[in-house]
Amino acid sequence: MALQRIEAVVLRTIPYSETSLIAVLFSRQIGRLSTIAKGARRPGKAAASALQPTHDISCIVYVGTGGGLKTISQIELVADRPGITRSATLFGLAGRALELALSQTPLEEASPNVYHLLNELLTTLEKASQQSGQQLLLAYELKLQGILGYGLRVNSCARCGRAAGKRSIALSPSAGGILCETCRGGVGDVLSLEREELSVLRAMLTDPIRVWLRNDIPSMVLTRLGFTARRIWELHSPLDRSSSSAAFLAEVGSALYSPESSPREAFGH
Ligand SMILES: [Zn+2]
Numbered sequence: 001m002a003l004q005r006i007e008a009v010v011l012r013t014i015p016y017s018e019t020s021l022i023a024v025l026f027s028r029q030i031g032r033l034s035t036i037a038k039g040a041r042r043p044g045k046a047a048a049s050a051l052q053p054t055h056d057i058s059c060i061v062y063v064g065t066g067g068g069l070k071t072i073s074q075i076e077l078v079a080d081r082p083g084i085t086r087s088a089t090l091f092g093l094a095g096r097a098l099e100l101a102l103s104q105t106p107l108e109e110a111s112p113n114v115y116h117l118l119n120e121l122l123t124t125l126e127k128a129s130q131q132s133g134q135q136l137l138l139a140y141e142l143k144l145q146g147i148l149g150y151g152l153r154v155n156s157c158a159r160c161g162r163a164a165g166k167r168s169i170a171l172s173p174s175a176g177g178i179l180c181e182t183c184r185g186g187v188g189d190v191l192s193l194e195r196e197e198l199s200v201l202r203a204m205l206t207d208p209i210r211v212w213l214r215n216d217i218p219s220m221v222l223t224r225l226g227f228t229a230r231r232i233w234e235l236h237s238p239l240d241r242s243s244s245s246a247a248f249l250a251e252v253g254s255a256l257y258s259p260e261s262s263p264r265e266a267f268g269h
Helices: 082-086 088-104 112-125 130-147 195-206 209-213 219-236 238-242 244-251
Strands: 002-016 020-027 031-037 056-063 070-079 169-172 177-179 191-193
Touching: 002 031, 002 088, 002 112, 020 088, 020 112, 031 056, 082 088, 082 112, 088 112, 088 130, 088 219, 088 238, 088 244, 112 130, 112 209, 130 195, 130 209, 130 219, 169 195, 191 195, 191 219, 195 219, 219 238, 238 244
Parallel strands: 031 070
Antiparallel strands: 002 020, 002 056, 020 031, 056 070, 169 177, 169 191
16 A cells, blocks of 8 residues: 555545545546545544635545545645635635536546646635636636547637638537538537637637636626536536536526526527
């Protein structure tokens, strides 16, 4: 059995037995992993306050050969994120980001890019307004899809590679990006994007997350691009349709998770 120090974001915790805590982490070194902190909930232990969702921690993990829960110890807090608990919306946005890292990433597969993306999102969310927080989450979702291999092709037709049309552009999550006039025929899930929407989408895929703290985009654009991101999650993971964190965001009035219409309606289903 080998010992390894890891840095990780806490995705979820569950009390276990009288004194222990199960924690699902996303680490820089091992990716997503399920761990147990034995005795963490005994009085006087600092581990329980470090092991909270959204926190960045450092700990020692006992790396065995098999799967299952891995024991962690010497848990140290690297960053707590008090700014996120300022509002229900920010808290909900962070919750959605953690849920996606929990449900969409493979178990125990190193992906430093996901770890950095998640940390960047949580750090910037602390400084965000309700509006910019939603923009940050959308950029996170689109970039996460890119890392996981579901990234949208937005510079030329996803089917034939030709340049996109001049005025309105057809975007299809099932085709994996934008479609030219010829290729859009017969494709079921098409959303017509304005030029402005396409340039926001391109910038979200390429620019660092933090630029969305300042660059405000119209809430209609946010909602429509949000449909695109949700449609992609649904295509790759049908269970995402019943996401509890998405339902919470709709309840607190998020434009990104508008309860008015669903992604399926937007794409003509
Ligand atoms: Zn084409």
